[in-house]
Structures are given as structure tokens and as C-alpha cells.
Amino acid sequence: MLRTDICGIRLDNPTILASGILGVTKASLANCIRNGAGAVTMKSISKEPRKGHNNPIIITFEAGMMNAVGYSNPGLLEAKKEFSDLHEVKGPVIASVIGTTPEEFAQMVRDFVTDDFAAVELPLSCPHTPGFGTLAGQGTPEATYDITKAAVKETKLPVFVKISPNTQSLGDVAKAAERAGAGAITCGNTLGPGMVIDIRTRQPILDFKVGGISGPALRPIAVRCVYDIYKSVKIPIIGVGGIQTGRDAIEMIMAGASAVGIGTGVYYRGPEVFRLICREMEEFMQQEGIRDIKEIIGAAHA
Amino acid sequence: MLEQPITVKIAGIKDEAKYIRTFFFDHHIDAKPGQFVMLWIPRVNQKPFGISYMQEGRFGITVCKVGSFTEKLFEKKPGDLVGIQGPYGRPFDTRGTNIALVAGGYGTAPLAFLFEKLNRMGKKVHLIIGARTKDLLTFQDRFPNAVFCTDDGSCGLKGFTTEALTSLIAREDIDMVYSCGPEIMMKSVLDICEKHGIDCQLSLERYIKCGFGVCGQCCVDPLGLCVCKEGPVFDKEVIQRISEFGRYHRDGTGRRVS
Numbered sequence: 001m002l003r004t005d006i007c008g009i010r011l012d013n014p015t016i017l018a019s020g021i022l023g024v025t026k027a028s029l030a031n032c033i034r035n036g037a038g039a040v041t042m043k044s045i046s047k048e049p050r051k052g053h054n055n056p057i058i059i060t061f062e063a064g065m066m067n068a069v070g071y072s073n074p075g076l077l078e079a080k081k082e083f084s085d086l087h088e089v090k091g092p093v094i095a096s097v098i099g100t101t102p103e104e105f106a107q108m109v110r111d112f113v114t115d116d117f118a119a120v121e122l123p124l125s126c127p128h129t130p131g132f133g134t135l136a137g138q139g140t141p142e143a144t145y146d147i148t149k150a151a152v153k154e155t156k157l158p159v160f161v162k163i164s165p166n167t168q169s170l171g172d173v174a175k176a177a178e179r180a181g182a183g184a185i186t187c188g189n190t191l192g193p194g195m196v197i198d199i200r201t202r203q204p205i206l207d208f209k210v211g212g213i214s215g216p217a218l219r220p221i222a223v224r225c226v227y228d229i230y231k232s233v234k235i236p237i238i239g240v241g242g243i244q245t246g247r248d249a250i251e252m253i254m255a256g257a258s259a260v261g262i263g264t265g266v267y268y269r270g271p272e273v274f275r276l277i278c279r280e281m282e283e284f285m286q287q288e289g290i291r292d293i294k295e296i297i298g299a300a301h302a
Numbered sequence: 303m304l305e306q307p308i309t310v311k312i313a314g315i316k317d318e319a320k321y322i323r324t325f326f327f328d329h330h331i332d333a334k335p336g337q338f339v340m341l342w343i344p345r346v347n348q349k350p351f352g353i354s355y356m357q358e359g360r361f362g363i364t365v366c367k368v369g370s371f372t373e374k375l376f377e378k379k380p381g382d383l384v385g386i387q388g389p390y391g392r393p394f395d396t397r398g399t400n401i402a403l404v405a406g407g408y409g410t411a412p413l414a415f416l417f418e419k420l421n422r423m424g425k426k427v428h429l430i431i432g433a434r435t436k437d438l439l440t441f442q443d444r445f446p447n448a449v450f451c452t453d454d455g456s457c458g459l460k461g462f463t464t465e466a467l468t469s470l471i472a473r474e475d476i477d478m479v480y481s482c483g484p485e486i487m488m489k490s491v492l493d494i495c496e497k498h499g500i501d502c503q504l505s506l507e508r509y510i511k512c513g514f515g516v517c518g519q520c521c522v523d524p525l526g527l528c529v530c531k532e533g534p535v536f537d538k539e540v541i542q543r544i545s546e547f548g549r550y551h552r553d554g555t556g557r558r559v560s
Contacts, residue, residue: 022518022528024556031526043518049555055340055348056387058512060305069517074557082556088524200309201383203344267305267516 001282002038002293006236006258007158007183009092009118011038013281014253014293015274018240018263019044019096019121019162020069022271026083033091036275038259042083044096044123045112046132047104049075053128054207059196064215064242065264066194068128068208071098076112084116092118094160098132102150109154119157122147125164125189127212133189139164141176148180158183160238165191165218165225171232178233186238186261187225190214215264218242223255230256230298244268246280253293254300305514307342307385314380318364320437322408323376324354326362327386334393335416336482336505336535339363340513342385343378347371350510350530352482353389354411356418364440366408390513391534394503398478400426402470404463404491406483407433410440412505413482417445428470432463432483464490471498478502489548492541504541505534508551519556522546 002013016039022028023043032040052072059066073079086093095117097108105122113120124144126133137143144161152159161177163170165188174185190212196205204210222241229237239257243249244265252260265273281293290296314326331339333353341363342348349371355362367376378384394416401420405413410431420427429448433439436457442450449466450458459466464487470476471494481491482505495502508520508529515531522529523546527536541547550558 021516022521022526024518024552025521025523025526027523027526028518028521028528029526030524031521043556049557051554054346055511056307056342058305058514058516062304065305065516069511072511072519072555074552074555078555078557082558196306198307198309198344198385201344201385205306205342205385207345207347264516267514270515 001285001291002278004259004293006238007119009039009158011092011259013038013278014259015249015277016094016238016259016261017041018261019123021263021266026086026089029093030089032271032274033089035271036278037091037262039092039094039118040089041094041121041261042096043073044071044098045073045076045079045108046071046098047076047108049073049078056206059205060215060267061196063217064213065267066196066206066211066213067190068193068206068211070208071126071129071132076108080112086116094118095120096123098123100131100136102146105147106150106154109151113155113157117157119160119183120151120155121160121162121186122151123162123189125162127164127166127190127193128208128210134164134166139167139173141169141172144173145176145180148177148182152181160184160186162186162189164189165221165241170225170228174229174233178235182235184236184238185229185233186240187229188222188240191218191221214242215268216242216244219248223252226252226257227255227300230301243277244273246277246284249277249281250284250296254296254298256298256301258297305387307340307348307387309383309385312378312380312382312384313360318440321367322364322438322440324362324364325375325378326355326360328360329386330359331361331386331389333361333389335419336394336412337389337391338534339386339388340390341375342387343371343374344385346374348385348387350390350513352412354414356415364408364411364414366438388513390530392532394480394505394535396420396423398425398501400474400476401478401480402428402467402476403430404467404479404481404483404487405429405431406463406487407438409483409505413480414441414444416480428474428476430463430466430470432466463487464494467491467494471500476500481505485548492538495538502538503535506536506547507534509554519552
């Protein structure tokens with residue numbers, strides 16, 4: 001019923017752990033698969049080790065979560081050791097790599113992404129790390145094209161391009177990725193950035209002061225973005241943003257997503273969020289007489 | 303509850319040893335022994351600390367000066383504002399009737415709170431507190447009946463807490479051990495408990511960032527459990543399945559270090 005595939009990757013269900021949540025170690029990816037995720041995305045790796053921003057890196061507010069982790073990661077060499085023998089994860093693992101130039105993205109794909117992975121994701125849309133993502137202009141149609149093109153050449157695996165919900169030129173960015181050979185669009189990253197100030201100390205709470213917004217506040221925006229992109233490109237879309245329940249996942253799929261990313265949902269419902277969402281999707285599908293989840297991809301466009 | 307620091311004034315500061323201080327806050331939190339709070343110093347950082355004192359409307363954390371963050375904290379005076387977030391983590395149980403608590407270094411903090419709770423419950427509790435040297439040894443005045451030991455013999459018995467545990471087990475019918483301290487010590491505690499068939503719970507220390515089970519920085523191999531959420535207190539059976547226990551942990555980048 002929930003079985004699907006994206007770029008030829010077979011998924012037991014359409015829920016995918018989004019990059020940046022619980023993806024520091026192979027063991028935590030395996031834990032998400034045990035909890036029912038259809039696939040998992042690792043936390044992004046850069047060429048050199050990065051400490052990331054100081055704490056607090058993640059806080060919540062009334063309508064969601066705000067983070068500025070700052071791409072902490074152990075760097076290419078150490079990450080190669082951590083993410084080897086990926087069959088132990090017992091589910092498809094999506095690599096995630098970052099770079100500061102198209103050449104560096106290409107090098108990361110070449111040197112890091114082994115055939116053990118199911119796909120590789122390029123986040124060109126982080127809103128809170130200097131040198132990367134939207135702060136480095138990687139989210140324009142031109143930069144997206146150049147980086148995607150450089151990465152695609154280095155691997156036989158499908159390349160997922162993760163784009164920002166902030167941009168006005170969403171369709172153009174998605175089209176640029178498609179034209180450059182992307183296998184799928186991941187839409188999208190966190191929104192904003194936003195800021196929360198502690199009024200007694202008069203200081204922004206996040207150490208980086210600003211952070212990307214996720215969770216319920218992002219959901220209707222992400223749904224609209226996926227809806228728009230569905231009209232712009234033919235390649236599949238992984239819809240990400242504020243999905244907590246089966247209802248939310250179904251909604252995103254109806255907007256045009258072939259699979260859904262779950263990140264902040266782990267906070268609201270624990271790592272078992274994947275299994276819970278799947279159960280709720282199945283309940284809905286039974287009620288509605290939907291036999292195959294693929295039937296309702298883009299249903300809201302009819 | 304929002305995962306955000308609440309800013310409160312430091313209500314009092316107590317020198318516990320040369321490098322160890324307790325910071326008190328007149329702020330109610332609903333915490334159990336073994337849980338921790340994230341302490342935020344604006345524009346500096348935010349770090350986890352086990353709760354060491356719990357009284358009506360007041361709690362305390364006991365901090366050892368070990369690095370740049372704690373140095374900044376030691377510059378703070380009563381009345382200064384800091385942020386408190388939490389409590390977080392899985393607490394210690396209260397099972398057992400004849401109980402040994404084995405505390406090493408700043409691992410003493412959460413066990414001090416547990417000791418008082420178990421005592422109030424009327425359980426028979428033996429407290430062993432150890433440190434490398436007297437400048438790192440705490441709570442001699444708070445727990446006059448505890449067994450104190452130092453590696454160098456500068457205070458209390460000369461030797462390790464695990465030696466004191468072994469001799470305690472030889473003369474008492476201990477049915478539960480709770481421990482927090484350096485991992486090499488807790489590894490020995492686990493070995494002793496296994497040898498004698500005694501149940502135990504251990505509190506693990508890992509590099510904690512978010513504190514509430516989202517960022518994945520403190521996940522342990524091979525189970526992938528978050529120390530901040532599914533721990534820091536783990537049952538014996540879980541610890542036995544954590545292959546990195548006593549061998550390595552990860553730094554702030556996620557790199558394995560021994």
C-alpha cells in the first residue's frame with residue numbers, strides 16, 4: 001500500500017528522515033529505519049571538519065523549531081569511516097554533501113559518495129551557515145545549475161537537489177536543477193531565518209542569533225512550494241516541511257510529492273514518528289479506498 | 303513546554319572544593335535525580351549539568367571548572383542572569399533496598415540528589431565518593447557518613463571508588479548500584495556488578511548539543527540512542543549493548559575520540 005520508489009530507489013514507505021536530524025552516526029540512521037523510516041538522509045558532510053555554531057543551536061517556539069547548527073560534521077575523511085558498511089542500516093541511505101564551489105561539490109561527491117548509498121542530496125539552501133547555502137548564493141537558478149551539473153558528472157547515483165522555500169524563483173531553481181541532471185527535488189529547507197530574543201538578557205537565544213524555521217509554521221508554505229514545483233518539473237519531489245502526521249504526509253503527496261521528509265516531526269513524536277505516520281496514512285487510505293499511495297501523487301492538481 | 307532557556311538570577315554560590323562550585327537558583331523545576339539542565343550564558347555557550355540539590359523552590363547544579371565555559375560561569379556572581387532549560391533526560395530509578403552509590407569526580411552531582419531521595423524513601427544507602435585529589439572532592443560536610451577516597455590519598459582513603467565498592471559488597475548484601483563518573487570507573491563498576499550478579503544503572507556523559515533528542519550529536523553505538531533523551535541514565539542490560547562504552551565517544555564535530 002505504501003510501497004513506492006523514487007528514481008528507482010525502492011522504499012517500503014514514503015517517509016524519509018530529513019538531513020540534519022539524528023543523522024550524525026550510522027547507528028542513529030539504523031535506529032530510524034528500525035522505527036519505520038522508508039529511507040534516511042545523513043547529516044551533511046563538508047571537506048574539512050566543522051565544529052558548527054555554539055549552543056543553543058536548536059530551540060522551539062510556539063509554532064515550530066528554529067535551528068542554526070552550522071553544519072557541524074567530522075569532515076570527509078572521518079565521515080568515510082563512519083558511513084561505511086551501510087548495509088547495517090538496513091534501509092536506503094541518502095548521502096548529503098556540501099561545498100563552497102561547484103568543484104568542491106564535485107570532489108565531495110567523487111570522494112565520499114560510494115555505491116553503498118542510494119542517492120546523494122545537495123543542500124543548496126541552508127539559511128544559517130556563512131559560506132554555504134543561501135548565504136553563499138547557492139540557491140540561485142545559475143548556481144543551482146552549475147553545482148548540480150558538477151555533481152551529477154561524478155556519480156551514477158541519483159542526485160537530489162534541496163532547495164529553499166524562501167525564493168521567489170522557486171520554479172526556475174527547480175528547473176535549473178532538472179536541466180542539470182538532478183534526479184529529484186527536495187523541497188525544502190528551513191524557512192527564514194528567524195530570531196527569538198530573550199527579553200531579560202536582551203540577547204537572541206540562538207548563538208548564531210538567527211536560525212531556520214521548521215515545524216508547523218513551515219508546513220503550509222512547504223505544501224505550496226511543492227504544489228508550485230510540481231507544475232514546473234517532471235522529476236519527482238521529496239516534500240519536506242512540518243509533516244507530523246499521516247494527514248500531513250498525505251497532504252504533501254497530494255501537492256505533488258512522491259515521498260516526504262520528516263525532521264522536526266522527530267521532536268514532536270519521537271523517533272517512532274515514522275511508524276506512526278505510516279499507520280495513519282494506511283488508515284486514511286483504507287477509509288478512502290486508496291490502494292496505492294502512488295495514485296494520489298499530485299491529486300490536488302486535478 | 304518550549305525548548306528555550308528561562309533566564310533566572312543566580313540565587314547563591316557555594317564553594318565545594320578548590321575547582322568545584324554549586325550555583326543555586328530560586329526557580330521551581332520538576333526534576334528527578336539523574337536529570338540535567340542546559341545552562342545558557344548568553345553569547346558564550348550552553349552546556350548540560352546534572353542537578354545536585356533539590357529543595358522546595360530551589361535547585362542547584364555543582365560544577366567543576368574544566369574549560370572555557372565553566373571558567374566564564376565561575377566569573378558569575380549572585381544576582382547575575384543565566385538561562386536554565388530543562389530538566390532533560392531519563393532519571394535514575396529508585397529500585398533496590400540495600401543500595402550502593404558510586405560517584406567519581408563531578409559525577410557526584412546527580413548522585414547527591416539521588417542519595418537524599420533514596421534516604422527519604424527509607425532505603426539503606428551507601429555512598430562512595432571519589433576524586434583524583436582533594437581539590438576535586440566534594441560534599442564531605444553534606445554527607446559525613448559517606449566513604450571518601452582520592453587517587454592520591456590527599457583526602458579520605460587512598461584508592462579508587464571501585465575498591466571501596468568491592469569491600470562494601472563483601473560485607474553487605476547490596477542489591478542495586480547507581481553510578482556516575484569517569485567512564486573508566488563506571489566500566490569497572492559494571493564489571494563488578496556483572497561478577498556479583500548485581501543490578502545497576504549508570505549515567506553516561508556524551509557531547510550533548512540540543513539536549514532533547516533531535517540533533518543526534520550524542521547518539522551511542524550501535525543502538526543509536528540519544529544520551530540526552532533515552533539516557534543519560536541507562537540500565538545495565540542497555541549499557542552491556544553499548545559497544546562504545548568504555549572505548550570511545552564523539553567530539554563536537556562528531557569525530558570519534560578515545
